[in-house]
Amino acid sequence: MKAMLSQPMNGKTEEEIVATREKAIKALETQGYELVDTYFNDEWSRKENMEAEGVVQIPVRFLAKSLEKMSLCDAVYFCKGWEQARGCRIEHEVAVAYGLNVICEE
Template identity: 45%
Template sequence: MKKLFISQPMRGKSDEEILKEREHAIQKAKELIGEEVEVLDTFFDDFDSNAKPLEYLARSIEYLSKADVAYFAQGWQEARGCRIEHECAVEYGIDRIE
């Protein structure tokens, strides 16, 4: 079973919208990979209200390091965190679904 990392733009979206997009990404990844996946949970809700975006990104990259494949959701090219995650995936040879 492959470990799946999901990169998705989150700014300006409700938790409900984010989680719905994640579910779509999981189903699409399963179809494309052809097997079940272990989803690395990168929907963080344990930061305090003063957390900086870079703190979220740092933890995301930690999870990305454990992934076999990274799924980049629609709009990733316009989100700076997603672009950085993508660059890391490319540079470190993590398979990608775009």
């Protein structure tokens, strides 16, 4: 079984993001899930590369990539604070609408 993370990132430091991810990944692994990584930090995800490509709405690009990854998953793990993050709320709505297993961090 495969799962991805839905994690608020806006206003978080790199260290906070990584620490939250590590905790969530451990929780998923104990439930038997393999992670489908949605932490985009490669060449295409750099702001200057997206702008050069003509991307105007960078957050929408990240959301689109996350939804693409969701198509590979059986479940989505929602990290604390997801309710206040627009992209996470959209991911939650899609996960529910398409019958994925929704797991919320306790």
